[in-house]
Amino acid sequence: MNIVVCVKQVPATQKVEVDPVTGVLKRDGIETKMNPYDLYAMETALQIRKKTGAKIHVITMGPPAAKAVLQEAFALGADEGWLLTDRKFAGADVLATSYTIASGIRQIDHVDLILCGKQTTDGDTAQVGPEMAEVLGIPHISWVTELIDADDQALIVKQDLNEVEAVARIPYPCLITVEKGIFQPNLPSYKRAKEAADNPIHTLSAAQCRTLDPSRIGLSGSPTQVERIFTPTHDVKTMRLDGPEAESAAKLVAILKEDKMWEEENA
Incomplete structure (x- = not known):
């Protein structure tokens, strides 16, 4: 069984600048960390591995420096990493991002389960996970608050629908997005980090993603554009x-x- 956990490197500070032309964050030279919600997705994958013996892949899209977030995932227990990096991917909105990551996931053989955190702290859209499921043509469940059971055929999960909770069985292949608190994430282990120093990281460019349509990636492939962005003021x-x-x-x-x-x- 193969699990893919989608992770993202996000700013570790609120003091970030925005490119006034493209409307995207200036990420060069700022401290970064793994998106907090992705820690819960990683821990969910580890819990499922205990039940099924699955192999855990982690995938991210970003500059070459985003390898650091994959190394962080190795220290948490992931087995193999995939980095989508190409200047052609820059400036992607949620639709282009979802399409690009889905294209990267297609390079991994026999993926049974994709796990995402509910949202990222730098975008807060909560759209990438469900959109990836749509691109891949697989079922998905969002806002998962509890993993009730897992075997080599399906998951049984509890989903928060605001006013009610739902329990559902979802067969593989599928995608779920998990809420904060589904499990208590473990801290990165120095021992695991040392043992995983040679874990494989596969780097994929746009040309290396065999199924990728170049017209659907990056800024030019993004149907939504930022009209105006500004730093909020705090006048009192x-x-x-x-x-x-x-x-x-x-x-x-x-x-x-x-x-x-x-x-x-x-x-």
Whole structure:
């Protein structure tokens, strides 16, 4: 059985700059880490491996430096890494990203299960996992909060649907996205990192992805574009109201009404 865990290298700080022309994050020279939600996907893969003896592949898309996130996954227990890296992949939106990673997964033989974190902390779209399942033509379940059972035929999982929870059996091949807290992630192990120093990392360019359509990748293959992006401001306005309580309360109500923050039913 083969499991693929999708991981991403994200900024480890909120102090990031944005390219004003392309609207993408400037990632050069900033500290990075594995996307926190991907830690839960990795731990889910490890728990399934205990039940099935599966081999765990990790895949990521990014610059050559993204090998570091694959090495981090090895220290958590992954067996083999795949890096999609090519300047032609740069600037991809969620659709182009999903298509590109799905094309990379197709290079791995006999994939039974794909695991993704619910979302990434730098994009927060929660769309890449389901879109990859659509590209690959396999069933998927999102927002998985509990792994009830796993064998070599299917998974039984619990899914959070906001107002209700659902329990479903999903046969392989399939994709699931997992919520924070499905399992408690283990810390990277120095011993495992040393043992995994020679674990294979396969580097794939656009030309090496045999099924890839060049018109569907990168910035030119992205149907959505960022119209405007900016750094949020944190301006704080303060006002002091002096005088008797009743008079100050009346002034406060008048201010709230003027700012359309007060309705008469609040009176």
